[in-house]
Amino acid sequence: MPSPPQVGELTPPNRTLMGPGPTEVHPRVLRAMGTPLLGYLDPAFVEIMDEVQALLRYAFRTDNDWTLPISGTGSAAMETAFGNLVEPGETVLVPSNGYFGGRMGKMARRAGGEVVTVDAPWGEPLDAADVADAFDAHQPDVFGFVHAETSTGVRQPDVPALVDIAHEHDAYAIVDCVTSLGGVEFRADEWNVDAAYSCSQKCLSCPPGASPVTFSDRAREKVLAREESSGSWYLDVAEIMAYWGEERSYHHTAPTTNVYALREGLRLVAEEGIEHRWDRHRRMAGALRAGVEAMGVDPVADESYWLPSLTTVRVPGGVDDAAVGDYLLDAYDLEIGGGLGDLAGEVFRLGCMGYSARPANVAFLLSALGDALDRQGATVDVGAGMAAMRDRLAE
Ligand SMILES: Cc1ncc(COP(=O)(O)O)c(C=O)c1O
Incomplete structure (x- = not known):
């Protein structure tokens, strides 16, 4: 029969969750x-x-x-x-x-x-x-x-x-x-x-x-x-x-x-009020979308059918998507999502939901993603991204 496994106290890493879910719990x-x-x-x-x-x-x-x-x-x-x-x-x-x-x-x-x-x-x-x-x-x-x-x-x-x-x-x-x-x-x-x-x-x-x-x-x-x-x-x-x-x-x-x-x-x-909450998601995710676009990364969904809670962006040419995800986890304790099904390897999925839909998280995600893409050799203008995000948040 097995002897008692030596399992330590539970200490999961404290991640910022900006992927497709789960999100950070309030x-x-x-x-x-x-x-x-x-x-x-x-x-x-x-x-x-x-x-x-x-x-x-x-x-x-x-x-x-x-x-x-x-x-x-x-x-x-x-x-x-x-x-x-x-x-x-x-x-x-x-x-x-x-x-x-x-x-x-x-x-x-x-x-x-x-x-x-x-x-x-x-x-x-x-x-x-x-x-x-x-x-x-x-x-x-x-x-x-x-x-x-x-x-x-x-x-x-x-x-x-x-x-x-x-x-x-x-x-x-x-x-x-x-x-x-x-x-x-x-x-x-x-x-x-x-x-x-x-x-x-x-x-x-x-x-x-x-x-x-x-x-x-x-x-x-x-x-x-x-x-x-x-x-x-x-x-x-x-x-x-x-x-x-x-x-x-x-x-x-x-x-x-x-x-x-x-x-x-x-x-x-x-x-919060449900309509205010819808509006907050649109504003926070809108700032994220504006930021990634200004940085030089393309969103997948047209603005007319874009989903604020989850912005999908194209993996820039030459970038290893899995390496970006690993780097964000290791260096920043930050989770984003990779592509699924027909879009596997082609997109990143950036969540902006619930308690995670707030300025601190959006700014953190943008700067960390910019760093990760830059290290992969992509041409990204992180400063322009941060400025576009800040302008949108100020609207
Ligand atoms: C659109 C959609 N439907 C269904 C599911 C299944 O939910 P769960 O993974 O909680 O079982 C998911 C999970 O991400 C989803 O995004």
Whole structure:
């Protein structure tokens, strides 16, 4: 039998997290996580659950009854949306212009769906005309798309237009707002979204582990009318609502500390005001974008569909992207993201989310990235970048 491993005290390096997530956790969230645990049906915990749901409705801009955190990361929330809304044999339309659209297809297939795609190049949003053509060609029952594609830094600019196409065809629209909720404008009710899901570790600046979802009343009716229960017992939202809804009966033990964290993260959203928060992300990330451009590095996404929470920039010619990432970690304790999928090796992904979306972090990231690129032999004007950033912050 193994003897006790000699493992030292936990001392992770203190990184500045400016990649695709997780982001830095707000100190108030960390404090909330140090508070005592409660039983999952303790009246004090039930009150906390009610508060979390009310705060989530505020962040999603919705009155949906079925609004709750799923125990797990964003992918668990994603699987809750697809696993419950897709019934075996249904046709599901998903996008091909990013990594997470691809994951939607995998989940829809596991839920028994026939998957068809609507195409756009990586680095560009879906075109509404292509979505309409895909509906005419395939008559899908469910259409999933990504509001904030973390692999490309692209924001799908006109969510209501795409949702309307789905509704004109009597289909359901599932929207991924993993990298936008709490940081980039998202309005579940006004945009008539049927189901949306997110995570806690990006614009909400919480640790991963309790991931928001919301289902409209129309979506709830579809789930409740299913002929067969969804394939996953754990992620069956109708079963989970027995715990998060009025019945308050045991389904699974809530991840107490993650629920506390989410409550505090969402309280910070409510205190700041959701529209001010969207505006802060635009201003901070706008300064970052202006800074990298002035430095001589090209953003991937056009301004009209740029995603403030995640700016993707081209790796300058001759630069080894992995070496830049390693240098930033070693020399500066700073994390950024590299490219994924079709953009692997071609881009850096610069996050500017939640608590990390503040002037100190933007200035630090710009100067450190400038240094790293300069050491790799790229022609960058770090001074011009810093000046452009400062001008934008002063606006
Ligand atoms: C757009 C998008 N969807 C889904 C996910 C999956 O979330 P998680 O990694 O928290 O499971 C991510 C993760 O980065 C994401 O960016």
